Amino acid sequence: MASMTVDTAVEKDNLFIPLIDFSLFLHGTPTEKHSTALALLHGFQQAGFIYLKNHGIPRSQISTVFASSAAFFARPQPQKDSLAWYSPAANRGYTAHGREKVTQLADRADVAALRAAVPDLKESLEIGREGEPGMPNMWPDGFDGAGVAFRDTMLAFFDACKGLHGRVMRAVAVGLGIPEEWFDGFTDGGDNTLRLLHYPEVRPEVFRRADGLEQVRAGEHTDYGSITLLFQDDRGGLQVLSPNGNFIDAAPIPDTIVVNAGDLLARWSNDTIKSTKHRVVEPPPKAGEEVGDVYPARYSVAYFCNPNFDKFIDAIPGTYEETGKKYEGVNSGEYLVRRLAATY
Ligand SMILES: O=C(O)CCC(=O)C(=O)O
Numbered sequence: 001m002a003s004m005t006v007d008t009a010v011e012k013d014n015l016f017i018p019l020i021d022f023s024l025f026l027h028g029t030p031t032e033k034h035s036t037a038l039a040l041l042h043g044f045q046q047a048g049f050i051y052l053k054n055h056g057i058p059r060s061q062i063s064t065v066f067a068s069s070a071a072f073f074a075r076p077q078p079q080k081d082s083l084a085w086y087s088p089a090a091n092r093g094y095t096a097h098g099r100e101k102v103t104q105l106a107d108r109a110d111v112a113a114l115r116a117a118v119p120d121l122k123e124s125l126e127i128g129r130e131g132e133p134g135m136p137n138m139w140p141d142g143f144d145g146a147g148v149a150f151r152d153t154m155l156a157f158f159d160a161c162k163g164l165h166g167r168v169m170r171a172v173a174v175g176l177g178i179p180e181e182w183f184d185g186f187t188d189g190g191d192n193t194l195r196l197l198h199y200p201e202v203r204p205e206v207f208r209r210a211d212g213l214e215q216v217r218a219g220e221h222t223d224y225g226s227i228t229l230l231f232q233d234d235r236g237g238l239q240v241l242s243p244n245g246n247f248i249d250a251a252p253i254p255d256t257i258v259v260n261a262g263d264l265l266a267r268w269s270n271d272t273i274k275s276t277k278h279r280v281v282e283p284p285p286k287a288g289e290e291v292g293d294v295y296p297a298r299y300s301v302a303y304f305c306n307p308n309f310d311k312f313i314d315a316i317p318g319t320y321e322e323t324g325k326k327y328e329g330v331n332s333g334e335y336l337v338r339r340l341a342a343t344y
């Protein structure tokens with residue numbers, strides 16, 4: 001097979017995150033398509049992370065989502081509080097500063113202690129599949145400043161991301177050498193979560209705690225589902241754990257999406273794909289930039305993809321025959337609700 005050079009987005013401390021030109025999978029020659037699928041899969045297997053460019057979601061649509069998100073978070077606090085996140089099963093609504101402490105600790109008491117000591121410096125709005133009985137999305141009333149209907153913007157984006165989930169999983173299938181459509185029946189339901197994130201501006205001294213605890217914007221964690229599509233602004237601060245055990249900057253690259261594998265995909269792949277820890281810290285200073293009175297706000301948008309909630313998740317063909325299955329099969333929806341319930 002023809003070899004293809006793959007660009008690298010991050011290369012440090014034995015962490016190699018590839019920058020994948022997804023248009024070569026979508027529209028390339030058969031050879032380009034195949035080698036791109038292999039490179040994408042390799043990124044998930046080695047780093048658990050890839051960057052995607054030419055992913056097919058228009059820049060203008062992403063800009064509109066970020067503008068609407070900023071307009072939402074700028075609304076008065078009581079308005080946002082009236083849309084509060086209401087249950088792990090629904091995972092929809094607004095979460096104020098300090099409510100969720102993402103962490104690996106499954107024990108509720110430990111999570112509470114950690115949350116009290118070092119709250120995350122962020123607020124978020126979670127949006128789920130629209131129209132799920134008994135699980136309403138918590139839509140803010142009316143229009144944003146630009147006259148754009150918030151709900152329409154977010155639902156259109158939800159759909160665009162759902163489509164991309166299907167296409168990325170098709171690339172995973174091609175990389176694994178199983179039928180390209182193998183995951184289609186797992187991705188067509190759209191049991192996904194769109195999370196708008198706002199890390200408010202913060203004074204640098206907040207990060208220098210007298211008690212010696214490490215203050216971050218979002219604590220280290222892995223994601224739970226199949227893959228996460230992460231859209232970040234140009235502030236920076238996202239870090240990914242390297243194989244050597246150090247957190248390495250995953251710097252923003254314009255017009256790319258960071259995509260990482262979650263715990264359920266790792267499990268599904270019999271641990272041949274990695275779900276890698278990541279976190280958000282104070283932004284690294286930019287070249288020529290003075291550290292002023294405050295670090296500016298950071299906005300990001302994470303789209304958490306899951307296998308359809310009614311699906312049974314058992315090792316993917318080709319990932320277990322030689323080694324045996326490491327895990328019992330599990331129902332997708334039950335697994336995810338159990339994981340979410342532990343962090344709130
Ligand atoms: O805001 C970011 O860049 C990362 C957010 C994240 O990892 C998450 O919400 O799971």
Ligand SMILES: [Fe+2]
Pocket residue numbers: 221222223228278
């Ligand atoms: Fe995450």
